[in-house]
Amino acid sequence: MADFIFEKYISKEEIDKRVKEIATNISNDYKDKEPVILLTLKGAIIFGADLMREITIPLKVETIIAKSYGNNIQTSGAVNILQNQVDFKNKDIIIIEDIVDTGLTMKKLLEHLKKEEACSIEICTLLYKPDNIVEKVDIKYCGFSIKPLFVVGYGLDYAEYGRNLKDIYIKIK
Template identity: 45%
Template sequence: MTPARPADDIAEILVKADVIAAKVKELGVRIAADYQGKDLVLVSILKGALPFLADLMRATQIPLALDFLEVSSYGAETESTGVVRILKDIAKPIEARDVLVVEDILDTGQTLSYVIEHLRAQRPASIRLCVLLDKPARRVVPIEIDYRGFEIPDKFVVGYGLDYAERYRNLPFVGVLKPEVYARES
């Protein structure tokens, strides 16, 4: 049974909404400075990165283009399956353009490594990575992060775009789900 309020399922808030907003603004200023005068394309990974992307692009006060990839490696599980599939590819060519991949969370690194290699094959001028959340304890594939929001512990998190079984994305903060949520879903 789904609770009346999604926040009722949260055991702990890891990153509050106002802290996220301040960090996103800071990242936007840095990105704008680094890409001033360049042909920047933000490539966001759907669906989880959408709130982060929306806030980040507003904080990045330079001309830019947007495109999207949809990939799957989780399904309805709390841990990545390790098998990455592209469900929706980018729509526009990125050859000779500066690409910034925008992602909600870097966990094992398998998904982002796959995405970066996929995009690199399209010969962009540059490709860099911006992640809201970094979970280094779970890293299997080494990946360089150019813009990092927050380093978090090895806990399954939801909110601010991140989900469990397509729920909790609308929470304004990043939090840890109560263990009993998984039990009632099993």
């Protein structure tokens, strides 16, 4: 990360407030259900952990790996999905994502999960870049809509660095 200069973009306090709001919405929307939280690794780990601690209903947790960045600051366009053998048939799935950038990764993930015959599939993302969208996907729960900036922190990385930062930063140089 020494190659770039970053400045704070979204504070931990703003993130915490938004996480609580999203958790309340999920708890209300799924009050009579037991959703499966599907964390996309690695980026959604911190957001997902904080979110799940605020959700007040019973839930199950699974993980999936969906990669499109590699060690670059722009998506490669190629999406690789790796998943444990989990039965999602007749389940209510909430995909927890760190960022929806172009929509390509999410579209591939949705196509993959639709084959599983889930009862429902919803998307929850911390960050959304509407100006970058190539493949439109319906996002039910969104933390922040942002400009097409490169961001790190709070689970988001550059070449695997920066995930542990408490705030979200943008690359300025």
